[in-house]
Amino acid sequence: PMSPDTLLTGRILGFDRSPFDAGDPASAARLHEAVLIRGGRIVALGTAHALRAQAPQVARVDMGDALITAGFVDAHVHYPQTAIIASWGKRLIDWLNSYTFPEEMRFADPAYARRIADRYLDLTLANGTTTVASYCTIHPASVDAFFEAAQARGLRAVAGKTCMDRNAPEGLRDTAQSAYDDSKTLLRRWHGVDRLSYAITPRFSPTSTPDQLSALGALWSEHPDCLMQTHLSEQTDEIAWVRSLYPEVRDYLDTYEAHGLLGARGLYGHAIHLTSRERDRLREVGAALIHCPTSNTFIGSGLFDLAARMAEGQRVGLATDTGGGSSFSMLRTMAAAYEIGQLTGTALHPAQLLWLATAGSAQTLHMGHLIGNIAPGMEADLVALDLASTPAIAQRSARAGDIWEALFPTLMMGDDRTIARVWVAGTAFSPCHPRA
Ligand code: GUN
Ligand code: ZN
Numbered sequence: 001p002m003s004p005d006t007l008l009t010g011r012i013l014g015f016d017r018s019p020f021d022a023g024d025p026a027s028a029a030r031l032h033e034a035v036l037i038r039g040g041r042i043v044a045l046g047t048a049h050a051l052r053a054q055a056p057q058v059a060r061v062d063m064g065d066a067l068i069t070a071g072f073v074d075a076h077v078h079y080p081q082t083a084i085i086a087s088w089g090k091r092l093i094d095w096l097n098s099y100t101f102p103e104e105m106r107f108a109d110p111a112y113a114r115r116i117a118d119r120y121l122d123l124t125l126a127n128g129t130t131t132v133a134s135y136c137t138i139h140p141a142s143v144d145a146f147f148e149a150a151q152a153r154g155l156r157a158v159a160g161k162t163c164m165d166r167n168a169p170e171g172l173r174d175t176a177q178s179a180y181d182d183s184k185t186l187l188r189r190w191h192g193v194d195r196l197s198y199a200i201t202p203r204f205s206p207t208s209t210p211d212q213l214s215a216l217g218a219l220w221s222e223h224p225d226c227l228m229q230t231h232l233s234e235q236t237d238e239i240a241w242v243r244s245l246y247p248e249v250r251d252y253l254d255t256y257e258a259h260g261l262l263g264a265r266g267l268y269g270h271a272i273h274l275t276s277r278e279r280d281r282l283r284e285v286g287a288a289l290i291h292c293p294t295s296n297t298f299i300g301s302g303l304f305d306l307a308a309r310m311a312e313g314q315r316v317g318l319a320t321d322t323g324g325g326s327s328f329s330m331l332r333t334m335a336a337a338y339e340i341g342q343l344t345g346t347a348l349h350p351a352q353l354l355w356l357a358t359a360g361s362a363q364t365l366h367m368g369h370l371i372g373n374i375a376p377g378m379e380a381d382l383v384a385l386d387l388a389s390t391p392a393i394a395q396r397s398a399r400a401g402d403i404w405e406a407l408f409p410t411l412m413m414g415d416d417r418t419i420a421r422v423w424v425a426g427t428a429f430s431p432c433h434p435r436a
Pocket of ligand 1: 078092096100203204231234295299321324325
């Protein structure tokens, strides 16, 4: 379906560069009065007057005082964990065994998978997120369910079949060969269809045999344009377990590299407890780390030192890690990133937080030329933020001296009430607030 051409007015925020580069973070962003959208893409930014002259016939949509930014990009999620978000009392390995694996077992039923995929994407859109990179379950139908639901909404989305052939319960294990075969079939079915991309997805080294990691490494070398997503060094117990399962390797990262699973299109979730060798190697190959702050505090994993990684020139994206993470909201996720920044010694600027949740995450997905910013030629995935969405936020933002002071209370205290409207490739969605 064609999206309507629109002259959108409000306070439109685009980035000229990364606010982590040298200089004042605030100067990396620019406010515009209007944006012209045609055929689902951004055509021009400027004054309302100038764009009106350029497109006299186009319908105008005025968002008033709302701040319009690129839609949020959530670079690491598990859509199958939607219904077990906020489960009490466990750390990583026990949390997987107690809550996650039993829930993922239910995805043997394709109808259940489809129901949760719909619910998950309704929730993320209501939270202003327009692209996610999701793990599915070991069941191929869980991947079809997710891609069908994303396709129906016109979303740019990334997903892959989670592969596990050991240390998971009966019914939630594949094999090295079936993981390779099923991933390849799904990749051929979905990769590059509409706005969808396939990511090769070994869950993490403890749940794959070396044979399975090798098979998926081989698949990646046959399809080097695909992303590869996995977990790395999230908790210290997990790292000790990896050492015992792979006695021959130097470190956790080596379990991936030894099997062809390290590269520039690799997305390594968490990556909190890295050795200096691992940090240097990840940077050298141009791999991306995905910071999941609400997950890291919720499951008790540790403090990711974002400022140190950015200063080293490491590529980093931001993500909810739903349902290890405790929220569907990238606003809540930016707040948690700020709080972890405070605990590791750096106050992140609101421009840096917003950039991480949009352009930064898009770059880790190698989609920075398509999504994550408002600039001519890019796809019109946008979100309008009401910077006075609750009484508590409104009374604080009323005092703001500039746009960053006006935005920061919303980054800290906002939720789905903040989301005034979402556009997916130029088509507006009025957020719905789904119930089970
Ligand atoms: N490590 C392996 N699997 C998972 C998962 O589902 N969630 C989180 N947070 N960490 C993991
Ligand atoms: Zn995860």
